[in-house]
Amino acid sequence: MLIFFKRLAAYFRRQSFWFGLILAAIILQTAFRLAMPLAFQAVFDVGIAHQDLDFLWTLFGVMTVFWLVQALASLGQDAAAARAGLTIIQQLRERMYDLVMSLSPARLQKLRGGDLPARFSTDLLLIEQAVVQTTHVVMFSVLNVLLSLGLLIYLDWRLALLTVVGMLAGLQLPKLFSKQAHQANYDRKNSEGRLLDNIQEQVFAGEVIQAFNLNPMMRARFTGQVDQLDRKAMAAYRADALVGRSGSQSASFLQIAILILGGFFVIKGSLTIGTMVAFSALLQNLVAGISHLSGAVPQIVKAGSSMKRVDELFAYSDDRPAETRFEVLPKPDHALSLSQVTFAYPQQRPTLLDVSFEAGRGTRTALVGASGSGKSTLLKLIMGFEEPLAGVMALDGHDAAAYSKSAWREHLSLVPQEPYLFHMSVRDNIRLGNLAADDDAVAAAAAAAGIDDAIRALPEGYATLVGDAGVRLSGGQKQRLAVARAVLRQPFVLVLDEATSALDPKTEREVMAALEQAVSDAVLLTVTHRLQTVVAYEQILVMDAGRIVARGNHQSLLASNDLYRGLWDKQQGFTISADGTKAEITQKRLARIDLFADVEPEALSTLCGLFTSRLVPEKTAIFKKGDAADRFCIIADGMVEVLPYAEGETRFKRMLLDTGDFFGELALLDDVPRSATVLTRTPTLLLELRRDHFHTMMDVSPALRERIKRAARGRRDEASGHAPG
Template sequence: MLTVIKNLLGYIRPYKLLTSLFFFTLLLDLAFVSLAPLSFKFIIDKAIEPRDIDTFFLILQVLVISGLICLSSGIVSDYVLAKLNARVQTDLRRKLFVQMQHLNISFFQKARSGDLVSYFSIDLPAIEGAMTSILTTGIQSLSVVVISTVVLFYLQWSMAIFILVGATVIFAGPYLLGRRAQKINAMYKEQLTSMTSDIQENLKAQKVIKGFNLQTAMIDKFNVRLKSLFISSYSKNVMNAQLERIPMISLLLINFTIIGFGSYLALKGHITVGSLVAFFTMYTSMGNSVFNLTFTIPAFTEALVSMERIGQLLNQPREETGGSESAQLKQRHLGIQVDNVTFGYHAKQPVLKQINMNIPACTTVAFVGSSGSGKSTMVQLLLGFYEPDKGHIRINGSSLRALDRSLYRGQISVVFQDNFLFQGTLLENIRISKSDASLDKVIEASKKAEIHDYICTLPDGYETQVLDEGGNFSGGQRQRLAIARAILRDPPILLLDEATSALDPISEASINQTFEKLSHDRTVIIVTHRLASITGADHIFVFDQGELVDSGNHLQLLEKDGFYKKLWDKQSGLAISHSGQEASIDNKRLSRLPFFRGVNLDVLKEISNLFTTETFAAKQTVIHEGEPGEKFYLIVRGKVEVTKWTPHADKQISLAVLEDGDHFGEIALLENVPRTATVTAMTPCVFLTLQRKVLYYILSKYPEINALVRQTLQERRK
């Protein structure tokens, strides 16, 4: 309880004038409320019994004037408290929001967005309610109790002692239940926060839910959550009822005691009738105040839990701001050196191992490798999202740790694979990277990103509103808007993390030409799995399982016949039309598939013509676990995730991420068996597919390869 009061005083301390005005007006209000019952003594003893009409009217005049002053003070205190509460809430919201902006990126990767929203939607309202309750009902009731106690001792000390003993009994119950009530409230808020997160997650995952036909599973999961919340809510309501019921019972017992004892004293002539009426009236006022005071106890308990939760967030370590060096960042041309860097998201689990690389200023480099190789993690280190566990990243020779992190990021533009659009207009979303940019500059950047013509077709043009994180635009359109945003900043360093993955082939080729033009006077770092797009890079760094396994330009790496050559061979021999709707594979590429290895190239040429093209949008399900398998898939373009449903965990677990040149579903070429996993497109995808009945036709036509293909497929299945 003291912790809550201490925190509330801390919240209102910056507003000394407003706080002083509130307590002054509240004091006038309380003085009248507390002392008004005492007027019965004077009216009865000084006016009614002596039949003194002048004194009667004089007392009434004093009461009316005092009442008007009290009423005016009460109205003023209401307005002042409303403003004080609003300012405190604004301060807390600002403090929480500012803290969130400066937290490490790792914090957001661990926390659910619903949990963070609950600080604003659940905890701050709890503090606001407690502040209103304590500064009105709490202070008023406590003041009435204190003043009434003094007056009661003045009227009859023996009965006042009974009341003090009774007050102790009234608060003993809530005090003893306090810790348990706090624990129950904490559990309730945790369950409520989890439910909020579940709903928020469900709303964002509707395509996946409908694609996997998970509606029933989601309802069952939500019902389980509701059962937990019901138990927690029930316990909280019972506890709050107990916190109110125990004082009420104690108050009734004290009432009966005081009525009997007070009447006895009046019968014996120890007190006057006026004193008895005043005592009962004063005690009734005091009893009501004590009872009202007990109503603030649940508010105290709830506020304490919320204050502890908010305190935990505010005490989270902030992101490193770097040092104070800024001279290097004033140069237009920035080079990057990575010296023996090792990093892991978890202790003793390195994702990057002893990485060394040199990226000269004004060069274009590419990070390539299979999914999970560490290339995107390297980008996050270059952005300063994380600090290396070992080694250093240097910008023009200065350690990134020593540079002003804010100024450093001001020299970078980044385009991620999944780009976020903010609520507002298209103009505001593009201009967010450079708030002072003119409309002409925005249009110029939009033209380079090839989104200007589309924007002009919209009724509101650049003033078109972005809805639901950009849900009213396609993935490709969102990507072009993000590219326009990056171009507008005109930075010394441009980071492109799978920047063209959501674009069709024509758009990708055109955007890559734009990036090539932009690379002449800046350092460009491209992260991609599509090797054909970075053949002109000055230097290519090849990652595999967290290690830098090779580097050089495209031709040098092909001559080395290493890991890069394997990646290149996997993706070469696949072609896609400009429209992105038709794909093909040559017989040499087909011969590198395990089950076609050793087959005559002329036969493979015939087989290659039997493949058909299929396209899938991002987040669309390619195959469902459990459905009959009848075709083989080869990824010509795009990225998919392979997942499997685990009943004991009641969720989908990720098995693998496949990219250009990878294949899946070859067991379906052998026999009709149910799919053992679900495959979902992570980006727009183009597949070459081969049906089992088509392969059987080829095998029947060429009996000499029948046994070879079947044997290889059987081995793959094992």
């Protein structure tokens, strides 16, 4: 119990005025409680013994006034306790919020998603109840018990000695069980946090759970956690009951002993009836104080367990002490530069090694490379979400390490691949880029993002609420709003992380042209899988295994770098319609797929004509694990995620495929179920070859069948580590 008050001591000191009022009210109430037994003594030994009615009326008047004063004081005590307690909780909540918002994404991910809200809700609620409702009970009970003991000694030292011995023995019992109760309540809170975390995870991963038919396994997992919480809760209730009951019940037995011994002293003539009545009333007051204290202890123990969890949150800290940095970074005018930047997540290999480049004002720089090459990590560093282990990031020579994160980000803006919209109007979501912007500036930014007309067509125009996370808008509309938000900010560095991936190629070109014009004076830094969109960029950085392995413009890289040329060639050979819903593949491009490498030109031409187009919305299953394997797919535009799943595990081994990649080739030959689920990450345009069409063609050309089978054998051997069949 003392640990709880020790942890909150600093907060209590800041509320010394309110706690001073509480203490004054408690002293008045305690004095009244102690005066009542003495009044009983006076009634028997003076008023009744001497038949003195005037004394009784005087005593009645004095005690009535005393009662009224302490009653008013008790009302003031409740108000002061509420004000002090709520202020302390507000300070705790604000400190927790500031800490969470200051954490880097990597550190924030260490906090379980469902457990974090529990610390803000149930944990703080228990602390609030302890401070507002229980702390003054503890103060009153302790003062009442101590002063009652003093008066008991004054009335009769013999009975008081028995009382002290019995009380000390009784107090050992709650102390004996309090440690067990503290641990039981701490375990229960952690179990609740894990359950909330699991519920939140299953809600967010609902699509994956359904795709893999994991509902029975997830239901069993949920049931197991509920059963565990039930056991932990029962253990906590038992421990709390032992703490609460042991003290109060021992005090009740003490009354029996005092009653018998006191009656013996009265019979022997060594104690007056008035003193016996006063002692009994005072003992009742003492027992009530002990009972109240015993009842308060479990509440304090619960709050102490919650405070421990809050302290665990406070153990996280910002990556660098803010007081060592400047809060204002001079407005840059020249360039963003990185020099020998290296980064690694804790206890992992470096994901970036000696990255150096400079991007000048008014220039466009693209980061390209295969999935996992370090592009996204580099963007996190530039945005200040992570911090380099070595090297320097600077704006016009001003090292980011010398400035606060807010000062650094003041000159940057980000359009992420999956933009987040708040549950507010379209206008207010765009205005988040620049809170001082007027409505005309918001509309101009929307026009630059190519979404002004679409917004005005909404039922309430710019005042339309977008819903939680923008649920009322399409993926493309959300991305355009995010672009408009970034344009409105007018940053020195604009970072685009697959910012137009949800748009069709034609719309993407239009939006990018408008965007580049709107921020023509900025440093434009783009990560994209569509190389066609960056062919005119002044600088393209090719990344591989965390390093920049080549740099230059499009033409120079095509001529000098095999990796870039391979990425480029993979995306060529497709003709996409203006609306982005139809695609065709050239004969030359189809021949670059090893499965069809040896197919004769005439047969290739026929195969090209058998492919059909299908546009699949983002976050949609193209097929699920266990589905019938009936078609082969080539990605003409977009990105998909392959999710092989190992039974009995809850982690999914993911693989990303984008434009030019293919999957499902084993479905052309083998009538076996799909070995994995494939989900779209962005709107994806597929070219699909149905298995029955392919077999019809092979029946006409047995030589083609043999060539395809030979190529397929090699693919089978590596299928487990590549795209699903």
